[in-house]
Amino acid sequence: MRVPMIAGNWKMNTTVSEATELVNEMRQELDDIDNVDKLICPPFVSLAAVRELIKGSSIKLGAQNMYFEEKGAYTGEISPLMLAELCEFVIIGHSERRHYFNETGQIVNKKIQAALRVRLKPILCVGERLEEKEAGRTEEIVTEQIGSSLAGIDALNGLIIAYEPVWAIGTGKAATSEQANETIGLIRRNVAKLYSEDIAQEVRILYGGSVTAANATELMSQPEIDGALVGGASLKASQFLSIVKQTAEI
Ligand code: PGA
Numbered sequence: 001m002r003v004p005m006i007a008g009n010w011k012m013n014t015t016v017s018e019a020t021e022l023v024n025e026m027r028q029e030l031d032d033i034d035n036v037d038k039l040i041c042p043p044f045v046s047l048a049a050v051r052e053l054i055k056g057s058s059i060k061l062g063a064q065n066m067y068f069e070e071k072g073a074y075t076g077e078i079s080p081l082m083l084a085e086l087c088e089f090v091i092i093g094h095s096e097r098r099h100y101f102n103e104t105g106q107i108v109n110k111k112i113q114a115a116l117r118v119r120l121k122p123i124l125c126v127g128e129r130l131e132e133k134e135a136g137r138t139e140e141i142v143t144e145q146i147g148s149s150l151a152g153i154d155a156l157n158g159l160i161i162a163y164e165p166v167w168a169i170g171t172g173k174a175a176t177s178e179q180a181n182e183t184i185g186l187i188r189r190n191v192a193k194l195y196s197e198d199i200a201q202e203v204r205i206l207y208g209g210s211v212t213a214a215n216a217t218e219l220m221s222q223p224e225i226d227g228a229l230v231g232g233a234s235l236k237a238s239q240f241l242s243i244v245k246q247t248a249e250i
Contacts, residue, residue, distance in 0.1 A: 002204050004220065005037040005160065005227035006244045007123065008234025009064060009091060009208075012043060019046035023053045025237035031057040033241075036248045037227070039089055040234070044078055047086045062089030062123065065097055068107070068114040084118040091229075092122045093149060095166045105148030112149060112159070121158040123229065124149050125208070126187070130167035138165075139186055146190045156195070161205045162229040163187055168209025170231060174219065180207040181222035188224060213242035220247045 014022060019042045030038050041062040042050050051061055063086070067077035083090055092115060093108035108124070115122045126145040128138045142163070153159075163184050168175050175183075184205045192200035207219055208229030219225055227247065233239040 002202065002226045003035070003037055004247050004250075005039060005204055005206060006240075006247055007039040007062065007089075007091075007162075007206065007227070007229045008041060008240055009094070009229055009231050010040070010042045010234060011064065011096070011231055013235055014042060014046060016046050016049050019043070020049055020053065022235070022237060023050055026241055027054060027057060027059065029241050030059050030244060033244050033248050034058075036244055038244055041089070041091055047083075051086055060089065061087040062091060063087055064091045064094070066090050066092075066111060066115065066120075068110040070114070070118075080114045080118045080120055084120050087120070089121045089123055089160075090115050091162075092124050093145075094125045095127055095164060095169060099166070105145065108145075108149045109151050109153075112153060116153065116155075116157055116159070119157070121160065123160045123162055123206070125162045125164050125229070127164040127166050127169075127209070133165065133167060138183060142183060142187060143190055146187060147194070150194060156199060156203060159203065161187055161191075161203060162208045163205060164208035164229060170210070172210050174210035174212075174215050175207065177215075177218050177222050177225075180219060181224045184222075184224040211243060213239050213246070216243040216246040217250065221250055 039060040063083050070081050092111045097103045112122045128141040132141050188200045204226040206227040206229045207225050211228040211230045212233045
């Protein structure tokens with residue numbers, strides 16, 4: 001049985017004091033919900049403060065990105081080693097990184113290797129753009145992204161995959177539960193081909209893209225969907241709590 005995960009990707013939102021406030025608003029209630037992994041991914045500068053606030057709770061902590069070198073003259077970058085001391089997870093290859101910061105499949109692959117080397121659990125994001133979906137290329141794009149991201153990686157060691165169709169991110173137009181379930185099933189078959197059927201059955205694959213309290217139950221009820229990567233709705237304590245609670249009740 002795969003334990004579902006609801007992950008909040010706060011993106012470039014919240015100052016340290018706002019992050020503190022948001023955690024304080026939901027910490028107790030979140031902590032009390034069982035049968036779901038609850039993960040929050042605040043900006044780098046809030047990781048240490050949030051880590052203190054959730055100490056002793058069941059809430060997990062992740063970062064949103066990292067560089068692939070461990071240390072050195074890379075002004076402004078954050079390394080896997082720095083993160084490993086602070087958190088357990090790191091989002092890698094989010095479409096905003098791929099599109100605004102030109103992260104290629106090769107960079108994503110290096111980052112995943114670097115994260116696993118220090119026992120950080122990557123959340124690998126994949127997903128097609130609108131024009132690719134309209135051209136019927138979803139399967140091809142997602143298969144290519146999974147293959148290039150995982151090249152040369154022989155053990156997943158807790159890696160999580162998030163299927164995030166680019167056209168659904170921040171648009172209010174979530175994929176239908178059938179679409180999301182189907183593409184996640186396809187991703188799982190890819191993992192089976194690359195690794196084994198057992199590993200494919202173990203790996204958690206989340207859906208992301210306009211998940212809200214209004215569509216959470218419908219999406220999270222799908223057999224292939226193991227949770228959600230939530231952007232906008234993770235910035236409101238009541239919304240995030242509701243998504244986590246709905247998932248726990250399924
Ligand atoms: P959204 O973002 O929930 O605001 O659509 C999801 C994501 O980018 O992870």
